[in-house]
Amino acid sequence: MAGRNRGYALYLIPGVLASLLVIVVPLVMTVYVSFTKWTGVGDPRWVGFDNYTRLFGDTLFWQSFGNIGLLVFAMAIIPTLLGLVLAAVLFDYVGKKFGDRWAGLFRSGYYLPQVIPVAVTGIIWSWILHPSYGALNRILEAVGLGGLAKNWLGDPDYALYSVMLVMIWFQIGYPVVMFMSGLSRIDPSLYEAADLDGATWWQRFRKITVHMIRPEFYVVLITTTIAALKIFGQVFVLTKGGPSNSTLVPSYFAYKNFFEKAQVGYGSAISTVLTVLIVALAFLFLRLQHRSEELR
């Protein structure tokens, strides 16, 4: 048995070497640099926990994590809940009353924003939300609601909410596709039995639908949360973190320190904190998934 396994271990060599080069070494370097002061040229100077103490006293750091909290709401919580209802309606109502083609059509349409490159998503919306020539304000004026027109991305009071709206638009299709595919696992006789027992749609939704797609539910919630924590492209294109840092997120905060301010040590501390958070979530995800598999 041991001999048999040794032969297979050879196949791991390319993957392990490549991961060492691209993942492990850079990761270790960043963590090391986070304990130094370094501009990117010359030798890093060891400063211990200075970057971290500075970070936790930095209002921008707390603001960027506060913004991420709202973005998790927009990218994970709302799409997951809305996606759950949409998937159930499409699968259990539209699919049965109008046919699977209709359900499939809606599913593809809702998923469409997901296939567009995030940078292009940013371009589309920064145009639609543009204060002077943007489509949204022009539409509001056209229907007599010109008073509601705003500088959606340029006003610190509205910029983050505008970005949140864009992210809901972008994200909604993913849970719909995931949940619908989970629902296709369900034995139709479960629903038929519930019908015969006189269950209402809401009861079937709660007792069968939600129960059956619990594995997908965890996956969607965790992957979308991690995606929200990592958000960069849309913020870069839409607002560059502004105005007055109202849409600053950790990844953009780190990027600015790396490539605009030449504070590589500080940027490394930011990305290390973000990484710890994401890895902790990943382990939570593994545990939840493991437990839900045991329950099945």
Next chain:
Amino acid sequence: MTVVKEAPPAVSQQAPSALRHRNPLRWAVLVALLVLLLLLVGPLLVIAVNAVKSPADYAANGPLSIPGSLYWDGIVDFWNRVNFGQKLLNSFVTALVVAVLGVVLSILNAYALGIGRVKGRVWFLVFFLVANLLPQEVLVYPLYYISKEVGLYDSLFAIIIIFTVIQSAFGTYLLTSVYTEFPRELLDAASVDGAGKWRTLWRVVVPVSGPTLAVLFTFFFIWTWNEFFLPLVFLVSNDNQTVPVALGVLQGDRMMDATTTSASALIGILPAILFFLIFQRTLTRGIAAGAIK
């Protein structure tokens, strides 16, 4: 059991006529879903409409009017100005090579972990999962530094190597669980026929897992195509940029008016929609299967 079996015909005979008359809810649901669909697809339609509108037409009639005549100059000018053909080629080559290499690397890893059940496989899997989930910010500066040292900065090679590893980390995680359940009889039959591990992998394991590999290839291709952060950092010169980087960087350009912006967005959307139409079946089936496994 018999009751359950009889139920479907009873429902389907009754439901259509009964519901059509009694249930306005049926149409309310459909209308609500259509409104949502319009909200989601609407922005893309608005882009398409304005990309083929002349600036004068836009100034006179605004963003929502149907263009008086089709105006292609905005798209053509933008295409030439950014040398978009080159960007498309860069994106295509990068995504294709990453998808192929990423699938190959995933196969090798998963063969050792899923079928070979190499010692410590759980830890390898945890490692590969974490590698895929890591924020790229934590890798970017050292990768930027190393690539400059070895002369790979501002080259598609650097991007290809990095994304091959990142994508194959996900591929390994997914494919290993597929290979763990690989039918042992097939492997035994191959070894009875005298096939070694290498032959068994390419003659038996790979062909049998073809559908999963197609899903992985599709994912890797589209993910790599859409990547923005690392290409933004690495591909600084104009000739090396990929589509998202070229468009994203131009966004701040003062020269962009409403119709040019639409034109640029449209030519960024079209390849994505094309891939979506080509790969739709694989994608919608694979997304869920991929994540759950």
